[in-house]
Amino acid sequence: MKNLTPLAQTYVDRFSAASGSLPGHNSPAVAALRKSGLARFASLDFPGRKVEEWRFTNLTALTKGIKTTDAPANAALPAAEFETPHVMTFVNGRFSASESRLDKLPDGIKITSLAAELEAGNSALLGSDTEDNRAVVALNTAFMEDGFVLTADDMVTMETPLLIRFVTKADATENAHHMRNIIRLGEKACVTLLEEHLGADGHAYFANPVTDITLKKGARLNHYKLQAESNSAFHLANTDCEVPADAVYENFALSTGARLSRNELETRLSGGKSKSILNGAYLMRGAQHCDTTTVTRHLVPENDSAQIYKGILDDEAQGVFQGKIQIVPDAQQVAGDQLSRALLLSDRASVSVKPELEIHADDVKCSHGASSGELDEDALFYLQSRGIEEKAARKMLIDAFLADVLDEISDEAVRQYFATITARWMEKV
């Protein structure tokens, strides 16, 4: 057998000792699932640069082992800024009831912690192991410790967004957490969800969340995510979403944190008139590396997908965007659009893009566009000729560049919240 990377080896070594204390250890089904996840992970290892899907993102810094933290143990974390009556908080990978407020949820909406569900023997909600080559998902299956389980009954609409915070404090004993989140929306249910991933700067850890979403006919999920992990953290997230007939999945990911992050989204459009809307913005500086990878599968005729991703890269930051649109044979009358744009603010910043179309049906309309470069000199000159100072003109253009994609967020409150965060990031440019 080939040698595993040091970090992968520690996981394999630790598994039998750790699995006894992980939630659901009494359930043979959960134990079997974990075992198969570990076996798959051990056969895959963390992906190296030779793996096509990972050619732009190098995990060596993670796989040689995470260095211990050097952040002040009591470093303060920003309080929740987003105002909503419904808040669920996970601290250091565990549900924290004291920092959650879930008593005002409307009827038909239920949210619990995965650990509690598994302890109660409810292992069926996990489904079966996915047989694919995503090593970090397999690792999550083996070591998942907690997460949220959100279910909505048919026809239930929740007006106000639900905020779910994943906070890693500097006093965490474990330097990694593997959250498994499950979302199930009933027919014509409509829910808005905002995830926040936060960590104390300087604290090194590995966050490996996996979110499994199933919508029923006509459901709509507005799924927003703010990734503002510690600047020393590794964040490798995977989200899978099944979108049946008449259902809509909207996702917006705003990434400003982590030393190295990858947000991987896979949507499966499995019904007619279904729609997936994936958008995002990444704002990176210093030596940050941010990877966005999406796979959109059109499995039946008549559905749409749209994507817009924008990145701003300063200092030595690296941006990656990989987006694949797949249309299987006979999935006619499909429209798939994708746009990826990156702005380089520094001579040392770089961006790598791989938009991919895989099309096996003829009556389709698909397009992708990708561009990268600096601010348009002509636009800058125009603004300056109108008496606007260069600095202000630059800011104006960057604002406009981002506004394009922020405007795609359909929830007003989240849109404003994200605009505040991007404005704050820009002050430091």
Place this chain on the structure above:
Amino acid sequence: MAIRQETVEQVASVSDKYKYGFISDIEADTAPIGLSEDIVRFISAKKEEPEWLLEWRLKAYRHWLTMEEPEWANVHYPKIDFQDIYYYSAPKQKEKLKSLDEVDPELLEVYKKLGIPLKEQEVLAGVEGAHNVAVDAVFDSVSVATTFRERLEKEGVIFCPISEAVRDHPELVQKYIGSVVPYTDNYYATLNSAVFTDGSFCYIPKGVRCPMELSTYFRINAAQTGQFERTLIIAEEGSYVSYLEGCTAPMRDENQLHAAVVELIIMKDAEIKYSTVQNWYPGDENGVGGIYNFVTKRAACRGENAKVSWTQVETGSAITWKYPSCILQGDNSVGEFYSIAIANNMQQADTGTKMIHLGKNTSSTIISKGISAGKAQNTYRGLVRMGRKAENARNHTVCDSLLIGDKCGAHTVPYIENQSRTATVEHEATTSKVSEEQLFYCQQRGLSEEESMALIVNGFCKEVLQKLPMEFAVEAQKLVGISLEGSVG
């Protein structure tokens, strides 16, 4: 009457599915089947090559043994048995030929069928001006005839088979061979370096504008033979050359391998325009037979203001695996790639380009038109890389795919890597089918469904067809129509 005759001929030429599919019974001089160090030595000895070239070949062969066949391309085929191929086959020659008249008449017949103006028609050239093309014809493993050499020599242009160049201009060959595509480059290029048998060599001296188009016709004739040719073109400072290549092969129900390497070197202020019409036998409707076309083509713009332009019309081959690339080293150098790739029936094409921007103010343009019909799979795969020092570099890419029928596939896989703030990279791609309205409109004007399709497809390809030299443009346009035979209705 005349019109009617023309119509009859046209119908005949169109219904003739692959008109180059004849086999010529020409006595051939063939090396034993299979590949070994001895075969490499045999080829080298046959070519009376100097020691350094044999050494280079052997180094390549030994390196090849350590390599694995690439599998990343979106093409599927049974594993190639490299021991079941003849690596050398040449039309038998009793003695050195003095003029074209002594060439085997059967061979001349082949070229006549191919429509190649092989005979030097200098007299006519003045009148018609149409045959003003110098031709190097490569038959299986060797170059059989090169025309217009005298006229070219007057300008100092060297245009000859590469095996002759090795003999007559060893210093040039030794200096440049493998300098753009090293023998370690990739599986097929390495194989080619070990066993290449012939190809064209072209050297344009400083300040010379080559007075005519240079052209090479490649033909695989013998059964079970692989063709491994190597083309090397050097354009010295301030020179210009337009080079054309065409390829055909007989219809056979086995697959044949074609693994060529093309290296272009462009110095300061020089320009090379390289056009290809690739019409290897594509196999039949069921995917039996056809050529495996695994080609490595690369151009290095070494000096300032150097320019290279690749234009390709890919209609043939069962499998195409080809990425003509440009390394833009010199400041202000320019790379262009114009491509039409048509895949019908069971054909598979995985083609595209690489633009590596290293120098300042370098610019590149990529226009790729992919057409899939029948059960074919057509993939555009390309790379645009802006290096750290590529200040103010620019790239613009347009990849359009057209689908005809619901059983084919069109794929686009671009890689874009930008490390330069001041560089601008733009990429756009679309995929769609021929609109019913357009088809209806043409048919309503009296065109048949098939003619309408050919017209629309030609319109779709126009941007690229216009880049071809005139002699080729007409042929290519016809080819587009023929390749799509039977894809409608």
